Amino acid sequence: MAGPPEAARKAVADISEALLDRVDDLATDLSGVIRGAEPFYDAGGVVPAADLRASVRANLVHILRQLAGRPQRGPVPSLATGRRRAEQGVPLPVVLHSYRVAGRFIWAAIVAEATRTPDAAEALLYAGSQLWLIIDEHSGAITDSYRDTVIEAVRRNEQTRSAMLDVLLRGDPDDGSRRWECAASLGLPPQGTFVVVAAGAPRPGVESIPNVENALRVKGVRSAWRVEVGLHVGVVVLTPRTGIDRLSATLARLSNGPIGLSEPYPNLEHTPTALREARLACAAATGPEPVRYGAAPVAVLLASAPDAAAAVAEAILGPVLALSAGESDILLSTLRTWFAEHGATSTAAAALHVHRNTVRYRLRRIEELTGRSLTQPGGVAALHLALEACRVLRLPSRP
Template sequence: MAHVPAFPGPTVAAIGERLFGRIDELADELTAAIRAAEPFYDAGNVVPTADLRSSIHDNLVYILSRLAGRATSDLGPPRATGRRRAEQGAPLPAILHSYRVAGTHIWSAIVEEGLGLDGNAEALLPAASELWSIMDELSSSVTDAYRETVVELTRSHAQTRNAMLDVLLHGDTGDGSRLWESAAGLRLPRQGVFVVAAAHAERLGAESIPHAEEALRARDIESAWRVEIDAHVGVVVLTPRNTIDRLCALLADLAGGPVGVSEQYHSLEQTPTALRQARLAYATGAQTERGVIRYEQVPIAVLLASAPDAAANVAHAVLGPVLALPAQECQLLLATLRAWFAEDGATSAAAAKLYLHRNTVRYRLRRVEELTGRSLTRPNGIAELHLALEAARILQIPM
């Protein structure tokens, strides 16, 4: 078996040393070559030319040290490049392309030096394999550092956005400057027409409306959202074109459950009040149903949701005898009563809705009157039964 000399061998080591001697010249050449080959770097406004050259110089030190046979294991230069480019917003494909351009340029320099040194091209073959191995190693390191930094930046960005939204949603306890700084950071106008939306979360800490900001922005609606423990909440900007009705229609399509929407307001200082309104509105909806509930359109339900203990007392005080019936009978009576209210007290319409004979509906309504002692022909009885029925629905009292 032929003896294979250990890398780098005298020829390659000599070339590595000679190239090390002209490292500044190579850094200049490579800077120009990369800017010519990669459009992203040619712009020069995201990654300044001096920054690019400094990174190239540091990476060349590592590459040429390896080729010259100098002991080195410091992958700091490519990792620093990856971190810095991620912070600058450079695309990863452009970074990796620049490393491929660098590898080709360095190989040309090796060949040129090697032929000028002893003209023995065969002696350069080990350098080719080693050079591309080094470039792969550098590319992997820069990629790892880039992705790690992107994750860190994303986490930091999310934390910053949450902090800014917290100022909006829960109020600025200082002089008000943080409110306007937060609005600017979230790209919300200081004055305008706003609403707060609160969507029911199926799981703790989950988005109820997937990618809400992007989904609304695609429809020219600006907003800022965050996930809270029990709800997905957002501040939404309305315009003459993007009205409250259009927003509610979109939210109904996008959300998988109930969404509460506050009254419209005109100053971000009113956002905490609007958040309470949106939460109360969404609390009045059945969690298993989709739909948008506007705060100002459901005053009775909002009143009950805002005082759950009192609402529970009303439900049990008025409907207690009905709730005490066997579950099936209780559900039949309350479903009939609910249909009667939904049809504005029209017995025939309620019967058609329930696919029942009108006499069956009359019988069930009389049964409710007998059990509760409330009359559906008197205003007080109608009001109390309606309030109790809504309280039972909102609080999901077992029936």
């Protein structure tokens, strides 16, 4: 497609240069038009009048120089405008609307100036196509700059929140004043009933309980969370309506992964201890049900000493673990069900959908292999401890 005649290019360039000579007056007028068309710029002083005018003037100069065929070098004003308005909290639709208003204002100024130009019709046709291309280009640049600034601000805010939460989780070696400041910034009270939650993440850097802070806030529960390597950790403020049992049920609905909870504590200075409790409880959790530190002492003890737990499992259940995968799993599942049913063979058989004699046979097989009797307290205790070690350590671990 052939380009516009040289005469039209020159006419548009002359019109743009004439408008550049009046750019200060145009900037003042356009600032007033934008404030009248977009009430946000007049409300609350979010964008000072001098700020708006400076931005309008810089963008006018840039657009008119592009139309004149001598684009300016250096920073693009629309990028600076997008960053500045994002920092000020001006909604993006408001910013884009002001650019459309500016486009109409510039077009009106070009039309008025063109009345003094020969071949005005052809010049206006060319100017119109160029102007709206430039406005679209600037709108796109503003959108990208605005969103980049918002993303960066969110990232900085998350880093700040994580650093503040770290003061609570790791402890404040000073007099505690920084701890209270961080708690206040996170929206947590200095006194109350708190619990630390540790949830196993499916992979590093991922929230294992998605959107948990908002989900709890809806229930009137305040909390602060962060993602660590392999864990999603939060400090939660319990309430009379949402105690630890109800919190556990809520967390279980929000996640399918292992979750550990500390014991409730009354003062934020105890948070580091609660974090250790929550980590151990999470390590002891192998199913979807959250584990509370004080409610599963044997599992937590084994999780706190994995090497010793592995030694216990091997010393007591080693011969069972050495069997083929199918036979070993059947025997361990039977023993686990028998314990869950409090040693009631018939009830365990019903749960396993087998005859009670089958259960008795399997239990005798375990006794023969391990040398431990399920009719003696010592044997029962040893087998239960070893079975818990297998559960916590997820043994046997076969491909």
